[in-house]
Each structure stands twice: as structure tokens, then as C-alpha cells.
Amino acid sequence: MVRPLLAALLLATPLLAAEAPNFEDHVLPLLRDHCVSCHRPGKTRAGLDLTNVAAIEKGGSSGASVVPGVAENSPLYRAIAHIGKEEAMPPDKDRLSDPILKVFKAWIEGGLKPTASGLAKKASAVLDIAIDPATLGAPKEPIVYVKELPAPAAPPRQTRALPVSALATNPWAPVAVVGGHREAVLHDLASGKRIGSLPFEPGDVRVLRFSRNGKLVLIAGGKETASGKAVLVDVTTGKAIATIGDDFDVVLAADLSPDQSLLALGGPEKLVRVYRVADGSLAYTVKKHTDFITAIEFSPDGKSIASGDRASGLYVYPAASGTAPALIEGVVDGVHQLAWRPDGKVLGVAAGDGSALIVDPEKRNIAAKWEAHKRGCLSLAFAKDGRILTGGHDGTTRLWKGDGTKVSENSGYAGSTFRVAFNHNDSEGFASDWSGQVRGWNLDDGSEVRRLISH
Numbered sequence: 001m002v003r004p005l006l007a008a009l010l011l012a013t014p015l016l017a018a019e020a021p022n023f024e025d026h027v028l029p030l031l032r033d034h035c036v037s038c039h040r041p042g043k044t045r046a047g048l049d050l051t052n053v054a055a056i057e058k059g060g061s062s063g064a065s066v067v068p069g070v071a072e073n074s075p076l077y078r079a080i081a082h083i084g085k086e087e088a089m090p091p092d093k094d095r096l097s098d099p100i101l102k103v104f105k106a107w108i109e110g111g112l113k114p115t116a117s118g119l120a121k122k123a124s125a126v127l128d129i130a131i132d133p134a135t136l137g138a139p140k141e142p143i144v145y146v147k148e149l150p151a152p153a154a155p156p157r158q159t160r161a162l163p164v165s166a167l168a169t170n171p172w173a174p175v176a177v178v179g180g181h182r183e184a185v186l187h188d189l190a191s192g193k194r195i196g197s198l199p200f201e202p203g204d205v206r207v208l209r210f211s212r213n214g215k216l217v218l219i220a221g222g223k224e225t226a227s228g229k230a231v232l233v234d235v236t237t238g239k240a241i242a243t244i245g246d247d248f249d250v251v252l253a254a255d256l257s258p259d260q261s262l263l264a265l266g267g268p269e270k271l272v273r274v275y276r277v278a279d280g281s282l283a284y285t286v287k288k289h290t291d292f293i294t295a296i297e298f299s300p301d302g303k304s305i306a307s308g309d310r311a312s313g314l315y316v317y318p319a320a321s322g323t324a325p326a327l328i329e330g331v332v333d334g335v336h337q338l339a340w341r342p343d344g345k346v347l348g349v350a351a352g353d354g355s356a357l358i359v360d361p362e363k364r365n366i367a368a369k370w371e372a373h374k375r376g377c378l379s380l381a382f383a384k385d386g387r388i389l390t391g392g393h394d395g396t397t398r399l400w401k402g403d404g405t406k407v408s409e410n411s412g413y414a415g416s417t418f419r420v421a422f423n424h425n426d427s428e429g430f431a432s433d434w435s436g437q438v439r440g441w442n443l444d445d446g447s448e449v450r451r452l453i454s455h
């Protein structure tokens with residue numbers, strides 16, 4: 001009598017049919033084939049015995065080899081999937097096949113079940129998505145924007161549409177800024193009017209950001225293999241107040257500290273250079289990245305900096321000194337963008353393998369991970385309430401709850417969506433693409449609200 005009922009239940013909920021693999025039936029046979037010749041009682045390479053769950057959890061000379069939850073947090077999984085700095089396992093052999101890796105991944109993510117009827121362990125990384133609004137730092141008075149900017153003396157000539165690789169929205173006012181060649185264009189989102197152009201003499205605009213109080217805009221970029229600079233513009237007057245940096249290659253990532261005392265720049269030179277805004281002097285350099293730096297952001301409290309590179313290196317370090325950067329492992333196929341959640345508790349990462357990751361910088365692990373965009377996730381932004389906007393190589397932009405549950409999307413962009421942003425009251429999403437278009441869309445139903453022109 002029970003059987004038909006169970007079958008009907010399984011049919012109705014297909015997810016239940018895919019039981020999490022268990023150690024005895026699925027994992028141990030794989031370990032026997034590939035690992036126990038070197039990791040068994042009496043022959044424990046690196047002190048690691050892989051013949052039972054307790055021993056695997058205890059791990060080897062460098063500690064626990066599996067932690068229930070996101071697989072990329074487990075050294076054992078990183079070793080077999082060839083992720084991060086772990087010694088590749090089995091040594092001197094090809095990587096195990098994808099179906100085998102999937103079994104290990106599902107076993108770890110399913111809570112290290114010992115047998116088919118055994119109990120799963122609770123995942124160690126728990127995502128807390130509540131945000132304390134007191135941590136957000138809204139300005140006491142509304143920002144009064146420059147109403148109109150003078151036309152540039154010599155308008156930048158452009159023969160073809162540039163991909164818009166820089167886009168930012170003001171955190172506290174209905175204003176957006178869009179990058180182009182030698183200029184950034186300010187848009188008033190309330191009136192729908194273009195306010196005007198902010199010149200950027202150093203070259204292509206690669207990074208745009210508003211200061212945390214919304215009064216300054218940071219424009220950074222330059223010329224490939226030649227020079228990189230950042231300009232700070234006061235958006236209440238439209239005037240540039242500082243030009244900082246003398247990098248020898250274009251700036252690809254930049255941020256201004258929340259107290260506006262420090263400016264961090266990075267790019268193909270693989271160095272993070274942190275400058276003092278007051279006098280433009282170099283405060284320190286971080287030499288940890290092994291590939292192009294693609295993302296830099298100060299934590300909302302200004303105490304830390306996170307930076308990421310094309311080779312998946314992700315580091316967090318004290319903003320005051322840059323000393324002893326802590327490596328966070330587990331990103332796959334490169335960091336494309338990163339953003340601190342507004343309460344500073346976790347970091348969001350857009351990764352080359354298509355996933356969006358939520359990283360806990362204190363525990364140095366991954367709290368959540370999901371596939372956001374096939375073929376690569378390129379951009380990521382947080383709303384003030386912790387919702388997440390992503391863009392990627394699939395030409396869509398998607399809205400997610402803080403735990404990765406999909407809410408809505410806007411599609412049909414030309415090629416990839418390079419940058420995404422929420423408007424000041426988190427009702428509209430923005431995304432920019434290859435063809436130079438920027439769309440604003442309704443986050444509730446995915447419909448298009450407006451289009452901004454970058455040039």
C-alpha cells in the first residue's frame with residue numbers, strides 16, 4: 001500500500017528522486033579506485049586516511065579535508081577538482097572525470113551521509129541575509145546635483161559603439177553615470193534627461209563608482225599598456241577635484257575608501273596600489289595577485305579591502321596597511337567582479353565558471369554558490385536589503401534573493417551584460433552590454449523601463 005503512494009510522491013517532486021550520494025555505496029568505491037593506495041591505515045600520505053568518514057573529516061597534516069556544505073570549501077574537493085593552491089590529487093594523473101567529481105561534490109553538499117539510511121550533517125556555512133539598516137550610512141541631507149554640464153570643448157570622436165564596461169548608480173539619488181571613450185555621461189533618472197558629460201582625458205573609462213555618500217564620482221581607466229589613472233569628480237558642481245595614480249597600464253579595478261582618504265587601483269600589472277587621496281602619494285602596494293586584477297572594493301566600514309584577479313585569486317586585507325592578505329579559495333575560472341554586501345558581513349563574487357558566490361571573509365569560506373549565468377558571470381551588485389543583481393555572458397541580467405533564489409530577469413542584451421546596478425531605491429535594475437546600450441528594468445516583472453545612451 002505504501003509503495004504507490006511513495007512513487008506518486010517521487011514523481012510529483014523529482015528533486016527528491018535524486019538522493020544525495022552516501023559514503024558506503026558511492027564515495028568509498030571511488031576512493032578505493034583512486035586514492036586508498038596512498039591514503040589508508042598504515043600508509044597515510046600527508047597523514048590522511050581516506051577509508052572512513054571520521055578519518056576523512058579529521059583530515060591530514062593540514063587539518064579537516066571535508067566540511068559539509070559548499071564543496072569548494074573542502075580541501076579534498078579542491079585537490080581532486082584542481083581548484084586553488086591545493087596539491088592536485090591523485091598526483092601526476094589526469095583530473096578525475098566530471099561524473100566522479102559530481103559524486104564527491106554531491107556527497108559533501110548533501111552533508112557527508114555515511115550510508116543510504118545514515119544521517120546527513122548540517123552544512124557549516126550558514127548564510128545570514130538580514131541587514132541592519134543602521135550600517136548603510138545614508139546622507140542626512142539630500143544631494144543636490146549639478147543640473148547641466150557644459151558641452152566638452154572637443155567632443156570625443158567615436159566611430160563605433162563601445163561596449164559599456166563602466167556603469168554606476170548613485171546610492172542615494174536618482175542619478176546614473178555611464179562610461180565611454182574619454183568621458184562619462186551623467187543621467188538624471190527622475191527626469192529621464194542626460195545631465196551631461198564628465199571628461200576623462202586619460203582614455204577609456206573602465207571603472208565608475210559613486211562615493212558611499214553619493215557626492216563624488218570616481219572615474220578610472222586609461223590606455224592599455226600605457227597609462228592608468230583615476231579622477232574624482234564632485235557631482236554637486238561637476239568639477240574634477242583630484243587626479244590620482246600613475247600606473248603603467250590601464251586601470252581595470254578601483255575603489256575609494258568610505259571615508260574618502262584612500263584610493264585603491266589595480267589592473268594588468270597585478271599590483272594593487274593604494275594612494276592617499278589628500279596628496280596623491282602612494283601609501284602601499286599589495287603584491288599577491290598572479291594575474292590581471294579585475295575587482296577591488298573597500299568593505300563598507302572601511303577596515304578591509306577585497307581584491308580579485310583573472311586567475312581566481314581572491315584576497316582580503318586591512319585597508320590601513322595591506323599587510324598579510326588572506327587568500328579565500330574556491331572561486332573557479334576567475335573573479336570578474338566582487339561587491340561587499342552593504343552590511344559588510346559577506347562578499348559577493350561573479351565568477352568565470354558562471355556562478356555567483358557569497359563568501360564569508362572571516363571564516364575564509366564560501367557561504368553560498370549557485371549558477372547565475374551559463375558561460376560566465378561577469379557582474380554582481382547588492383541592493384540595500386541584500387538582494388543581488390547579476391549579469392553574464394548569456395546576455396541576461398537576473399535578480400536573486402540573498403540566498404540565490406531567482407526572482408526575475410531581463411534578457412535580450414547584445415552579447416554580454418558587463419555591469420549591473422540597482423537604482424537608489426532598489427526598484428529598478430540596470431545593465432550594460434556590448435553594443436553600448438544600458439537598460440533600466442522593473443525588478444518585479446522584468447519589463448524594460450528606460451534606455452540610456454552612453455555616447
Ligand code: HEC
Nearest residue numbers: 034035038045046048060061062063065075076087089090
Ligand atoms: C600516489 C599516491 C597518492 C594517491 C593515489 C593520492 N594521493 Fe593524496 N596525497 C599524496 C601525497 C604524497 C600527499 C602530500 C602532498 C603534499 O603535501 O605535497 C597527499 C595529500 C593529499 C591531501 C592533503 C592532505 C593534507 O592534509 O595536507 C588530500 C586532501 C589528498 N591527498 C586527497 C587525495 C584524494 C581524494 C585522492 C584520490 C582521488 C588522493 N589523494 C590520491 C599521495 C597520493
